[in-house]
Amino acid sequence: MSDITFIRAESVTTEPRLTRGVLIGVTMALIAVLLFAPLIAVFAEALSRGWAAAVASLASPDARSAIRLTLIVAAIAVPLNAVFGIAAAWAITKFDFRGKAFLITLIDLPFSVSPVVAGLALVLLFGVNSSLGAWLVANDLRIVFAFPGIVLATMFVTFPFVARELIPVMIEQGRAEEEAALTLGASGWRTFFTVTLPNIRWALLYGVLLCNARAMGEFGAVAVISGKIRGETTTMPIMIEMLYNEYLSVAAFSLAAVLALLALVTLTLKSLLEWRHADLLAATRRH
Amino acid sequence: MRASILRSPSPLPGFGLSFGVMVAVLSIVVLLPIGTLLGRGLMIGPGELWGMVNSRRIWSALSLSFRAALAASLFNLVFGLVLAWVLVRYRFWGRRFVDAAVDLPFALPTAVAGIALTALYAPNGVFGQMLAPLGIKVAYTEAGIWMALIFIGLPFVVRTVQPVIEELDREVEEVSATLGARRAYTLRRVVLPTLAPAALTGFALALARSVGEYGSVIFIAGNIPNLTEIAPLLIVIRLEEYNYDAAAAIGIAMLLISFAMLLAINLVQIWSRRRIGLV
Numbered sequence: 066m067s068d069i070t071f072i073r074a075e076s077v078t079t080e081p082r083l084t085r086g087v088l089i090g091v092t093m094a095l096i097a098v099l100l101f102a103p104l105i106a107v108f109a110e111a112l113s114r115g116w117a118a119a120v121a122s123l124a125s126p127d128a129r130s131a132i133r134l135t136l137i138v139a140a141i142a143v144p145l146n147a148v149f150g151i152a153a154a155w156a157i158t159k160f161d162f163r164g165k166a167f168l169i170t171l172i173d174l175p176f177s178v179s180p181v182v183a184g185l186a187l188v189l190l191f192g193v194n195s196s197l198g199a200w201l202v203a204n205d206l207r208i209v210f211a212f213p214g215i216v217l218a219t220m221f222v223t224f225p226f227v228a229r230e231l232i233p234v235m236i237e238q239g240r241a242e243e244e245a246a247l248t249l250g251a252s253g254w255r256t257f258f259t260v261t262l263p264n265i266r267w268a269l270l271y272g273v274l275l276c277n278a279r280a281m282g283e284f285g286a287v288a289v290i291s292g293k294i295r296g297e298t299t300t301m302p303i304m305i306e307m308l309y310n311e312y313l314s315v316a317a318f319s320l321a322a323v324l325a326l327l328a329l330v331t332l333t334l335k336s337l338l339e340w341r342h343a344d345l346l347a348a349t350r351r352h
Numbered sequence: 353m354r355a356s357i358l359r360s361p362s363p364l365p366g367f368g369l370s371f372g373v374m375v376a377v378l379s380i381v382v383l384l385p386i387g388t389l390l391g392r393g394l395m396i397g398p399g400e401l402w403g404m405v406n407s408r409r410i411w412s413a414l415s416l417s418f419r420a421a422l423a424a425s426l427f428n429l430v431f432g433l434v435l436a437w438v439l440v441r442y443r444f445w446g447r448r449f450v451d452a453a454v455d456l457p458f459a460l461p462t463a464v465a466g467i468a469l470t471a472l473y474a475p476n477g478v479f480g481q482m483l484a485p486l487g488i489k490v491a492y493t494e495a496g497i498w499m500a501l502i503f504i505g506l507p508f509v510v511r512t513v514q515p516v517i518e519e520l521d522r523e524v525e526e527v528s529a530t531l532g533a534r535r536a537y538t539l540r541r542v543v544l545p546t547l548a549p550a551a552l553t554g555f556a557l558a559l560a561r562s563v564g565e566y567g568s569v570i571f572i573a574g575n576i577p578n579l580t581e582i583a584p585l586l587i588v589i590r591l592e593e594y595n596y597d598a599a600a601a602i603g604i605a606m607l608l609i610s611f612a613m614l615l616a617i618n619l620v621q622i623w624s625r626r627r628i629g630l631v
Contacts, residue, residue, distance in 0.1 A: 077529035078522045080539075085442055092438045093450065095431065099503060100456050102479070103468035110471050145377070152373035160367050161359040168374075174382055176557065177610055179564020181584035182603040185591065186385035189392055189600060220381045243364055253365035275458065282461025284567030285584060289591060302463040302567065309467050309571065318471075321464040328459035335459075336452040 107325045110318035122316035123323065130296050131304035131320065134215075138300060139280045142219040147273055150227025155261075157228075158235035159243070169232070175224040183221045184289025187214060210292030215300065218286035223276045230272030231265055238264055267342040271335065278331040282324060386607075393604040396597055404601035409577050410586060414605060417583040418613075420494060421562035424501030429555045432509025433547065439510070440517040454511070457504050462567030465503055470571045473499060492574030497582065500568040505561055509554030516550045548624040556617040563610055 079085065111119050122128060153172060157165060175183065191208040192198045201208060208214045242264070246256040262269075284302040291298035299307065301320055308317035358367065393401055405411075439451050457465065472479045473490040480491060490496045520543065528538040566584040573580040583606055590599035 077535075078525040079441065080535055088434060088438050089442055089444050092431075092435050093446075096435070096450055096453065098479075099506065100453055102472055103465055103503065104456065104460070106468045106471045106478070107464060110468075149373065149377040152370040152377075155366060156370040156374050159364045160362050160371075162357045162367075162371070163359060164357075168378075171378060171383065174386070177560040177564075177614055178386070179566065179584050179603075179606055179610075181566045181587050182389070182564065182606055183385070185587055185599055185603045186389040188591065189596060190385045190388040192596070194596065195388070217381060221385070224382060240362070240364060247363060247365075256364075257366070278459045282464070284461065284463040285564075288566070289588060302461050305463050305467065306571075317467060321461075321467060324461045324464050328456065328461070328464075331459040332452055332455055335455065336448075 104325060107318060107321050110314060111322040113318075114315050118315050119319040119322070122313075122319045125316070127296060127299070127304060127308075128316065128320055131299050131301045132323070134212075134299065135281050135301040138212075138215050138219055139277055142216050142223065142280050143273060143277050145216075146220055146223055146276055147227050147269065149224075150231055150272060151265075151269070153228040154231035154235050154265075155257075157232055159240050172228050173225050175221055180218075180222050180283065180285030181289055184218055184286040187217055187221070187286075187290050191217075209290055210294065210298060212298065214290040215287050215298060218290045219280045219283050222283050222286050223279045226276035226279065227269065227272035230268050230275070234265055234268040235261075267338060271338050274331055274335055274338075278328060281327060389600055389603055389607075392597070392600045396601065401601050401604065404598050405605050409581070410583075410602060410605075412578045413581050413583040413586045414602075414609070416494070416497070416581070417563055417606070418609060420497045420501055420582075421559055421565075424498050424562050425505055425555055425559040427498075427502055428505045428558050429509050429551060432506070432554060432558075433513055433551055436510045436513040436517055440514060454507050457506050462504060462565065463571075466500060466568040466571035469496070469500055469503065469568065473572065491572050492576075492580065494580060496572035496574070497569050497580065500572050501562040501565060504565055504568050505558035508558035508561070509551055512550045512554035512557070513547055516547055520546065545624070545628050548628070549621055552617060552621045552624060556614055556621075559617070560610060560614060563613075564606065 080088070123132075153168075156162075157169065178186075188209050189195060190197060191201060191214065193202055193209070198209065206213075208217070242260050243256050246260045247253075251259070282302055283300075284306070287300055288303060288306070291300070291303060293299060293303055293307065295307070301324055305317050305320050305324075308314075308320065357371070396404075405414075435454070439447060439454075470491055471477050473483075473496060474480050475484060475489075475491065477491070483490060488495075490499060524542060525538055528542045529535070533541070564584060566582070566588075569582055570585055573582060573585075575581050575585060583602060587599045587602050587606075590596075590602065
C-alpha cells in the first residue's frame with residue numbers, strides 16, 4: 066500500500082516543475098532586458114537633468130510645432146484609413162467578386178515594403194522631376210517636402226491596419242443580420258449604422274488604436290518625403306532625430322518620452338479592449 | 353461594373369461605393385507610387401539598373417540588411433515560440449502584465465526605440481559599461497543592428513502562435529503520453545508541427561518588417577559604409593544627393609529580394625500545412 070504514488074492529472078500535459086521554473090525565469094529576464102530596459106531608458110534620459118529641464122525643452126517652439134504637426138497628421142490620416150478600412154471590409158466580406166484574394170494581398174502590400182522605399186516611391190510620383198510633379202508645382206500644389214506628402218506617407222505605412230482587423234470579424238459575423246434589416250425595410254445606410262457598425266465597433270476601435278500609434282510614430286517614410294524643414298515639416302519623430310544629432314539629449318528624450326507615454330496609453334487601452342471584448346476580437350487573433 | 357465583377361448576386365447594397373472607395377484609395381496611396389517606382393526601373397532598363405546596384409557599398413548594405421533581419425527574426429522565432437508557450441500554459445505572477453507588454457514594440461515609435469537602445473548600449477550606457485569588460489561592443493556594430501531588429505520584431509511570432517496554443521487540444525498530448533512518449537518527444541513531434549504554420553507566418557511578418565526597418569537601426573548602427581550601413585539608409589543618402597535613379601535602383605532591388613523571400617516562406621508554409629493535414 067505504501068508505494069502507491071499519486072500522480073496529478075495535469076502532469077502528463079505539462080513540463081516538469083524545474084523546466085517550467087527555468088523557462089519562466091529565462092523568458093522574463095529576456096523581456097526585462099529586451100523590452101523594459103529601453104522603455105525605462107527613455108524616461109531616465111529625459112529626466113537626467115531634472116523635471117524642469119525636460120518640461121522646458123517641451124515648451125520650445127520646435128517641440129511645440131512638432132507635437133502640433135504630428136497631431137494634425139494623425140487626425141487626418143487615421144480617419145481616412147478608417148473609412149478606407151470600412152469600405153474595403155464591406156466590399157470584401159459582404160460580396161463575392163473576382164480577384165478578391167489578390168486585392169487582399171495588395172492591401173497587405175505596405176507591410177512588406179520598407180517605409181523608406183514607400184517614401185521614395187511617393188517622391189518619384191509627386192516630385193518635381195516627374196510629369197505629375199511638374200504639373201503640381203506649376204499649379205502651386207506642393208506634396209513632396211510639404212504637409213500632404215507627410216499625410217500620404219503616413220497613410221501608406223498604416224494602410225492595412227483597420228482593414229485587417231475588420232475583415233476577419235466581419236467574415237465571422239456573416240451577412241444575415243444586414244439581410245434581415247433590409248428585408249424589414251431599412252435603407253442601406255441605416256442598416257450600416259444600426260446593424261453593422263455596432264457589431265464591428267470594438268474591432269474598429271482596436272484597428273484605429275494600432276493605426277494611430279503607428280501614424281504618430283512613423284519615421285522612415287516621413288523622413289524621406291518631409292524634407293525635414295525645421296518647424297514646418299518636422300513631426301515628433303523627425304524632431305527627435307534632429308535634436309539627438311545636435312547632441313541635445315534631454316530635449317530629444319523628453320520628446321521621446323511623450324511618444325513613449327502615448328505608447329503606454331495605447332497598450333493600456335488595447336489590453337482593456339482585449340480583456341473586455343475577448344470574444345468579439347477572437348476572430349481577429351485566430352486568423 | 354456590378355454585373356461584370358460580382359460572382360454571385362448579393363441582396364446587400366453599397367458594392368459600387370465600397371469597392372470604388374477601396375480601389376481609389378488603394379491606387380492613390382499604394383499602387384500608383386509603387387508602380388511609379390517599378391516604372392522608373394523599366395525606364396532606366398535592366399542593364400543600367402544592374403550597373404547601378406553592382407557596387408561593393410550597395411552589396412554590403414543589401415547583404416547586411418537581409419543578414420541582420422534573418423538573424424534577428426530567427427532569434428524571435430525561437431524566443432517567440434517559447435514566450436507564447438510560457439504565457440499561455442504557465443501561471444505565474446505578472447503574467448497578464450507581460451502579455452500586454454509584448455506589444456510594446458508595436459506601440460513605441462521606432463525612432464524612440466532607436467535612441468533608447470543606443471543610450472543603453474553605447475560605451476557609456478548602462479549595458480554598454482557592463483559588456484565592455486567582456487570585450488563585447490554592441491552599439492555602432494552589427495550586433496547593435498541585431499538588438500534593434502530583435503526589439504521591433506519581437507511581438508510578431510508571439511502574437512501569431514499564441515491563439516493556436518490556446519486552441520490546442522490537450523487530449524492529443526495525453527494520448528501521446530499514454531502511448532509512451534516522453535514530454536520532450538511529444539513537444540517535438542506532436543505540438544511543434546501544429547504550431548509551425550502560425551510560427552512561419554509570424555517569422556515572415558517579422559522578417560519583412562526588419563528588412564526594411566530604418567528608424568530604430570540608424571541610431572545604433574553607426575552607419576559606417578561597407579560595415580554597418582543598411583540598405584534603406586543608402587536610399588536616403590542617394591535621395592539627399594538628388595540621385596533619384598540610384599535610389600530607385602536600390603529600392604527596386606530591396607522590393608525584389610523581399611518578394612522572393614516572402615514567396616519562399618509561403619511555399620514552406622504550404623508544405624508545413626499539408627504535412628499536418630491543414631490544407
